[in-house]
Amino acid sequence: MEIGRNILLWGSTNDWMKKNVPNFKFVKRAVKRFIPGExxxxxxxxxxxxxxxxxxxxxxxxxxxxxxxxxxxxxxxxxxxxxxxxxxxxxxxxxxxxxxxxxxxxxxxxxxxxxxxxxxxxxxxxxxxxxxxxxxxxxxxxxxxxxxxxxxxxxxxxxxxxxxxxxxxxxxxxxxxxxxxxxxxxxxxxxxxxxxxxxxxxxxxxxxxxxxxxxxxxxxxxxxxxxxxxxxxxxxxxxxxxxxxxxxxxxxxxxxxxxxxxxxxxxxxxxxxxxxxxxxxxxWYPWYMRRLAERPANVGFIIKNLISK
Ligand SMILES: Cc1cc2nc3c(=O)[nH]c(=O)nc-3n(C[C@H](O)[C@H](O)[C@H](O)COP(=O)(O)OP(=O)(O)OC[C@H]3O[C@@H](n4cnc5c(N)ncnc54)[C@H](O)[C@@H]3O)c2cc1C
Incomplete structure (x- = not known):
């Protein structure tokens, strides 16, 4: 649990991830749970x-x-x-x-x-x-x-x-x-x-x-x-x-x-x-990664969005 949290918090400040992860459509779909829109x-x-x-x-x-x-x-x-x-x-x-x-x-x-x-x-x-x-x-x-x-x-x-x-x-x-x-x-x-x-x-x-x-x-x-x-x-x-x-x-x-x-x-x-x-x-990327780190089980939502389309 602690390892998952640390990896997600590390990801929240990583430059490559900051630049690339927000472009993945399945991540965008998962983010909708926490923000009503942009x-x-x-x-x-x-x-x-x-x-x-x-x-x-x-x-x-x-x-x-x-x-x-x-x-x-x-x-x-x-x-x-x-x-x-x-x-x-x-x-x-x-x-x-x-x-x-x-x-x-x-x-x-x-x-x-x-x-x-x-x-x-x-x-x-x-x-x-x-x-x-x-x-x-x-x-x-x-x-x-x-x-x-x-x-x-x-x-x-x-x-x-x-x-x-x-x-x-x-x-x-x-x-x-x-x-x-x-x-x-x-x-x-x-x-x-x-x-x-x-x-x-x-x-x-x-x-x-x-x-x-x-x-x-x-x-x-x-x-x-x-x-x-x-x-x-x-x-x-x-x-x-x-x-x-x-x-x-x-x-x-x-x-x-x-x-x-x-x-x-x-x-x-x-x-x-x-x-x-x-x-x-x-x-939204670093903010979203901190929300995932609070409850690493939330990563399941991303996976669900990856396989749902
Ligand atoms: C209005 C508001 C403003 C905030 N501002 C700041 C700030 O300025 N600086 C800062 O460092 N932090 C801020 N936070 C985040 C805060 O520090 C915690 O990281 C966050 O609120 C999770 O802690 P918790 O008190 O909900 O308790 P936890 O013990 O983490 O969670 C209690 C329960 O709430 C649910 N839950 C909590 N987080 C999530 C999640 N991400 N996804 C799904 N379920 C979840 C789960 O059911 C969990 O069991 C803010 C939080 C709120 C609510």
Whole structure:
């Protein structure tokens, strides 16, 4: 299992595979399970359906680790237009993006400038923006970046990963800036000197941090989103929220499009706040490989698509 995960995560960063695998038709067919399509219109159509069952969405226009700043500007333009479109269509869709998609590998300050423009635009349109967390080499500077943004804007959240030993401390050290936190388990290949390698330990840490965040929701009304498809953890978080008398509406779960769809519907039906993250765009390859690595059994879907046509 661990070997399969490592091979898939290695494949997510391999240049030859990045260039060639997305051209295989059977892979394209298999990807459809996780993305409604390659355009914003496809993601908007999917949102309209989810809205009918009380699920709101977050959009990610796929892309990461760009090599030219010009690409960062094109991505920012895409988000400006998207935010306008969401506003016009009166849908509850937030934005989530990777800083390396808008130049973080090239220039901290240029990325800050572009990100602030996106957040300002979102603020004008009553919208919110989330920062994805990438591999561990980015954690320090992403937190530094987030703090700078929070000095000026309140409509921004940060994703943090429960597999890292450091995350509980990072969150505690951030409480003075009234953060919005999206808690995930973590999707990258990391050295065992900095992450829990035992899945049970990751789950335990996820729940410990969740308890802390729920306590902070109760105390100071911060926003925290529990982003997991782990139904056991969802159950534990619901019970703890109930024990603390936190309303269902203030208990927010986030999941990915195409994963645990039935459960997403049920949790929303119970009255909890549920938001589905929809990714779209042509640059789906590394993102898709991380989804496969989370559950190597998903490779079966690719094989099924290979033999079905
Ligand atoms: C809204 C959202 C935003 C995210 N943002 C980030 C981010 O910014 N940075 C980051 O590092 N990670 C991010 N992730 C990914 C996250 O780190 C995990 O890799 C991913 O969510 C799988 O972990 P899990 O909590 O669902 O638990 P797991 O224990 O991995 O899974 C629990 C169960 O969910 C189902 N499941 C989980 N993943 C899959 C899958 N790919 N295919 C099919 N079934 C699956 C399976 O039934 C599995 O048994 C995000 C996840 C979500 C939901």
């Amino acid at each position: 355009t914003a219109s496809d993601a908007l159509d999917a949102t309209r359906e989810l809205t009918q069952i009380n699920i709101n969405t977050t959009f990610t226009y796929l892309g990461e680790n760009i090599k030219e700043l010009q690409e960062a500007e094109q991505t920012a333009d895409h988000y400006f237009q998207l935010i306008d479109r969401i506003y016009r269509e009166e849908l509850d869709i937030e934005i989530s993006l990777k800083l390396t998609q808008i130049g973080f590998d090239l220039s901290f300050n240029k990325t800050l400038l572009l990100f602030k423009q996106i957040v300002r635009k979102a603020k004008e349109c009553n919208n919110n923006v989330w920062i994805d967390m990438e591999d561990s080499t980015y954690v320090d500077k992403t937190i530094e970046f987030y703090k700078k943004i929070k000095d000026e804007y309140d409509n921004v959240g940060l994703c943090l990963q429960a597999y890292l030993f450091r995350t509980m401390d990072d969150i505690k050290n951030m409480m003075d800036i009234n953060p919005w936190i999206r808690l995930v388990k973590g999707a990258y290949n990391e050295p065992d000197t900095i992450v829990f390698t035992d899945k049970r330990k990751v789950d335990e840490n996820f729940f410990d941090i969740s308890k802390y965040l729920l306590g902070q929701i109760q105390k100071s009304g911060i926003r925290a989103a529990f982003a997991t498809h782990d139904i056991n953890l969802v159950g534990q978080i619901k019970s703890e929220a109930e024990r603390l008398d936190i309303s269902k509406n203030a208990t927010e779960f986030q999941m990915l499009y195409g994963i645990r769809s039935r459960e997403q519907y049920q949790i929303a039906e119970e009255g909890y706040n549920v938001r589905t993250l929809i990714s779209y765009g042509e640059a």
